[in-house]
Amino acid sequence: MNWEGGALSQATRMTRLILLVVGSILLVQLCAAATPENSPGWVWLIKPKPTTASAWSEFGVLGLTTRSFDGGLDVVIALAPSKGSTYRAVAFDSAGKRHELYGTGSSSGEFSLTRYMSSVDSLPFSEVKSVGVEVLSPDGWKTASAVASVEAFAAGLRPLPLPVVGQPYEFELLGVDGQTIESKSMLGSVILVDCWATWCTPCMKKMPTLKQWYERWHEAGLNVVGVNFDRDVGKAQKAVEDLKLPWPQVSVPPDMDSRRMWWEVSSISTLPRLLVIDQSGTLVADSHNPKELATILENLIGGNRR
Secondary structure (H helix, E strand, O other): OOHHHHHHHHHHHHHHHHHHHHHHHHHHHHHHHHOOOOOOOEEEEEEEEEOOOOEEEEOOEEEEEEEOOOOOEEEEEEEOHHHOOOEEEEEEEOOOOEEEOOEEEEEOOOOEEEEEEEOOOOOOHHHEEEEEEEEEOOOHHHHHHHHHHHHHHHOOOOOOOOOOOOOEOOOEEEEOOOOEEEOHHHOOOEEEEEEEOOOOHHHHHOHHHHHHHHHHHHHHOEEEEEEEOOOOHHHHHHHHHHHOOOOOEEEOOOOHHHHHHHHHHHOOOEEOEEEEEOOOOEEEEEEOOHHHOHHHHHHHHHHHOO
């Protein structure tokens, strides 16, 4: 037996093993160092992935990253509502700068589908290095919303505040008719805030039900406020007229910066979103499903029904 050769072979194996372990440690450290920091209150649901991974699935989240028709970035994300409805896509350019993308989408109750886009002027697809998904931690909601509220106020916007069930819920919105809509002026009545868009099929399917509720309970103390997320205000107005919706409407501004601030303050991105405020001004329900609200409204209005 060649003892010298055997010893050399064993030394070689040990050297390779040591190099493998050291390399693994360095790789882990490099990956950790390369993961960008989150904004206050946010954590990574999906850490940034290179745009070469155009389609991916991880932790029950499905994602698709493509080039939009105008040369910008187009990101589609599908996930179960239990993963958290307050999430967003974040892109990083070749210089490492983060770009928080505004998204719109809809929810079926079983999953939500949201599309995030950037224009070619703000972030060309050719400059995108990676895309990740952030989600608000339960304790981070108020922090992130408060930070965004300051920015929105400075820009002259009046977005819906962050909804927290069981807490007082006050808003001051600007209606499409130029009139101010204040929750304080409706204290003593039940308020239903309907966040909707014409492109959202579940939103439009529930409109006959909302009209029935309004006709049945308005005189007994039910007020409805519509918050529309269409970019085409004319299209939304036509839908209001065609459906003969009698309650006041608010239009979320069409430009991307305003919509981003609206979303960051309110956390409302998937539609429909229905908020119920009781007679004392407390938010008692926050739902994507109108079927969940019939009993709540019945109990709130009770004997006041005509």
